[in-house]
Amino acid sequence: MFVAGMALSVGIVSVAVLMLAQSFSQRLLHSGIEDYTEAIAEHLRFDAHGVPVGVDESKIEPWLFSSLAEELSMRILDGAGRVIHSSEPMAQSLALAPEGEAFDPERRSFAFHRNGIAMHGATVRFTHAGRPWMFQFATSDRLVLRMRDSIGLPAVGRGIAATCGVFLIIFFVTIHLTLKRALQPLRDASADAQRITPRTLDERIQVEAQPAEIRPLVTAFNQALDRLQNGFRTQQEFLASAAHELKTPLALIRAQVELGPQDAHRRLLLDDVDRMARQVQQLLMLAEVSEPQNYRIETLDPRATLQEVFDYMSRVGERREVHLGLRIDDDLRHWRADRGALFTLLKNLLENAIQHSPPGSVVSLTVGRLGFSVVDQGPGVTADQLPRLFERFWRGPDRREEGAGLGLSICTEIATAHGWRLTPHCAAPGQGLTMRAEMPGSAALKLEQGSRGKAGSRPPEPAPRGAAARPREGAASLRQSAGRAVSEALF
Secondary structure, three states: OHHHHHHHHHHHHHHHHHHHHHHHHHHHHHHHHHHHHHHHHOOEEEOOOOOEEEEOOOOOOOHHHHHOOOOEEEEEEEOOOOEEEEOOHHHOOOOOOOOOOOOOOOOOEEEEEEOOEEEEEEEEEEEEOOEEEEEEEEEEHHHHHHHHHHHHHHHHHHHHHHHHHHHHHHHHHHHHHHHHHHHHHHHHHHHHHHOOOOOOOOOOOOOOOOOOOOHHHHHHHHHHHHHHHHHHHHHHHHHHHHHHHHHHHHHHHHHHHHHOOOOHHHHHHHHHHHHHHHHHHHHHHHHHHOOHHHOOOEEEOOHHHHHHHHHHHHHHHHHOOOEEEEEEOOOOEEEEEOHHHHHHHHHHHHHHHHHOOOOOOEEEEEEEOOEEEEEOOOOOOOOOOHHHOOOOOOOOOOOOOOOOOOHHHHHHHHHHHHOOEEEEEOOOOOOOOEEEEEOOHHHEEEOOHHHHHHOOOOOOOOOOOOOOOOOOOOOOOHHHHHHHHHHHHHO
């Protein structure tokens, strides 16, 4: 809009100049002839008696009046109006005046015709050596207009174009630099706003760094973030509170069912109670892993946690006649992770793979320098189902009677909190599913040479029968305890 406005203004000015060019030229001739006459009168030449005898040829070249005799005329008159000197010898006794009118010394500028040629003339008075004199100068309109059309207007046009071009360049450069500097705080605020995610709702945009004109907007945005953070916290607290409050009634229901009569419905009721307990526990887990402040990220050697999860889930696989295999690369690095959350992530992925694997198959856990993968030999999923694997409460068509559809959602929250990327891969339906966790190079630190020498690589192998999960050492977090309780309740 701004550029269009400037272009429209230039167009209007150009049209106005073209429309008024002729009348403007005539007015310039009428008013400018006096200036030309006064300028020439300052360069007159006088003899020893103080009588003007012509122009100073060092200032005004004489060929102008000889070669352009029909276009230019000059007269020098005494105080009585007699012609003392003229550029035309044949008319020395005639003063310049409009045709049919007498000479009027008081008329400073006038128009007349000579030999059918329109001319403009002027008379100026001056005094030299105490004597009054008058100087007359006239030029033809056609000479001035021809010079205007052939020299003046093109030169003026080029000058205007060059001036406008330079002006526009300077203007746009200045505006660009000014706006860039003026809008830099706004760009910084936009970058800060883009970095705010559901996990960083406590961050705010600095109001003091913004121009006074947009501070109200930034303040309103921060206030909206305050309301959003309060609503998100309230939602998470409600979810956790509701899940926690449901645990006790479910435990009481299970106790009453177990103390009831041994009939055909007892096992079904216990299965329903266990399924509800699992869903409640997963809701509580989901609420917890969605809060960034619940994580304690530290540098750790993942081998201990990997072996612990492997031993723990081997018992789960045994109950379903599914074997587990573990492979750890020799060049495994330290990871930046929360120990309890890592246990939960691996447990959920292995648990999901075991549930979808047929009896007698193998679930493999392969751990490399910058991530790990869990591969099962189950039916896999179709291409249209892959994007929905991490949706909350989504379950495949063959698993409607088990699970709450929150296990992989919990895994996604944990992976996101650590800056990892969790992606599913399925070659084709019936060929199993691979869940791969990839971490950037900054998330893994190389193990010391001594630690790397102690841990070897082994191919996937079935877990030994009867392997029991080893107890956790150090910080047994709520996530690990909850995960174990879920598995114990289900299996």
